[in-house]
Amino acid sequence: MSDDPNLFTDHIQVFTEGRRYRTMLTRKFAERKKWVAPDPNEIVSHIPGVVAAIYVKEGQKVKKGEKLMIYEAMKMKNIITAPFDGTIRSIAVQEGTNLPKGAILMVME
Numbered sequence: 332m333s334d335d336p337n338l339f340t341d342h343i344q345v346f347t348e349g350r351r352y353r354t355m356l357t358r359k360f361a362e363r364k365k366w367v368a369p370d371p372n373e374i375v376s377h378i379p380g381v382v383a384a385i386y387v388k389e390g391q392k393v394k395k396g397e398k399l400m401i402y403e404a405m406k407m408k409n410i411i412t413a414p415f416d417g418t419i420r421s422i423a424v425q426e427g428t429n430l431p432k433g434a435i436l437m438v439m440e
Contacts, residue, residue, distance in 0.1 A: 372420070374411060374436045380404030382428045382436070391419045393439070399435065411436065 345352045369375070383401040387393060393413040400411045417439040424436050 370438075371414070372417075372439050374399070374414070374439065376402060376404075376430045376432060376434045376436060378404045379431050381408075381430075382424045382426050382430065385410060385422065385424070385426055387419050387422070387437075389419050389422055393417060394418060402436070413439065415439070 338352045338405045342353050342355050345354060369373075383403045387397075387399050393399065393416070395413055395415050397413045398410055399413055402409045402411055403440045420438045422437045424430065424434075430436070
């Protein structure tokens with residue numbers, strides 16, 4: 332048994348690809364930030380960058396694949412398109428806005 336305070340005393344068994352493994356979970360694992368499924372209606376920045384152009388307005392109906400905005404990241408201009416047919420519910424940015432990774436750009440419905 333380990334004296335490491337980061338380890339729990341309970342063991343778990345994991346089955347994968349027909350094999351069984353016995354392991355001990357750490358406090359870091361138990362206290363980690365839980366994964367939350369992304370909202371499919373939110374369009375987010377996947378890397379830090381700047382909003383170069385916005386082609387839609389709130390309330391506008393759009394078709395899947397329609398150009399919504401251009402997002403400049405790592406000296407490249409990325410075209411953000413509508414992931415499905417819908418309506419632009421809100422736009423959370425303006426042209427020229429500097430954004431971190433994961434920032435919400437707009438929300439569709």
